[in-house]
Amino acid sequence: MEELDQVVTRMVFENYGVEKYHDAHVQSTSYHLRFNKYKNPKKTGMDVGLKPHTDNSFSSILHQNQVCGLEICTKDGDWIVFYPPPSSVLYLAIWSNDRIRPCRHRVSLTEDEERFSIGQFTFMKEVVSIPNELVDEDHPRLYKPLEHLEFFKEIKIIDGKPDRVIQEYCRI
Ligand SMILES: O=C(O)CCC(=O)C(=O)O
Numbered sequence: 001m002e003e004l005d006q007v008v009t010r011m012v013f014e015n016y017g018v019e020k021y022h023d024a025h026v027q028s029t030s031y032h033l034r035f036n037k038y039k040n041p042k043k044t045g046m047d048v049g050l051k052p053h054t055d056n057s058f059s060s061i062l063h064q065n066q067v068c069g070l071e072i073c074t075k076d077g078d079w080i081v082f083y084p085p086p087s088s089v090l091y092l093a094i095w096s097n098d099r100i101r102p103c104r105h106r107v108s109l110t111e112d113e114e115r116f117s118i119g120q121f122t123f124m125k126e127v128v129s130i131p132n133e134l135v136d137e138d139h140p141r142l143y144k145p146l147e148h149l150e151f152f153k154e155i156k157i158i159d160g161k162p163d164r165v166i167q168e169y170c171r172i
């Protein structure tokens with residue numbers, strides 16, 4: 001999964017013409033795995049698996065079993081069920097100076113089965129700054145440099161999720 005993250009992230013860096021920063025980015029990356037188990041909603045009466053949120057990682061990759069549940073919020077605010085192949089999804093955040101839209105998502109439980117997922121989330125050991133190449137007159141710098149690990153020390157976790165999103169934390 002680390003390799004998958006590096007390959008996809010390199011493609012993103014190349015797409016924006018900033019591949020020269022990719023090696024340093026990989027050196028700075030710390031990888032974290034989380035296992036999620038969602039009980040059968042027919043047994044618990046609970047159909048909310050995870051409330052709407054945006055990940056605070058630099059990138060996230062999810063693998064899930066055959067039970068659907070991941071939903072993604074579109075630009076127009078509609079929730080759509082995401083029918084993923086077994087391994088998929090990656091969200092990137094503030095580094096792109098908002099060229100990549102953060103992906104708001106949630107987990108709804110509708111099937112008569114347990115759902116399992118594994119997420120790999122990346123965090124940066126070095127300061128994350130928007131590359132100068134992604135800042136110009138049409139795209140003014142929107143975020144201050146981010147101390148990613150400091151951010152996690154400063155926030156509170158409520159219902160398993162941080163009380164602040166990273167975009168608000170470092171917006172200029
Ligand atoms: O279980 C899932 O499919 C989503 C998990 C998720 O969004 C998260 O852990 O942040």
Ligand SMILES: [Fe+2]
Nearest residue numbers: 053054055105
């Ligand atoms: Fe998430």
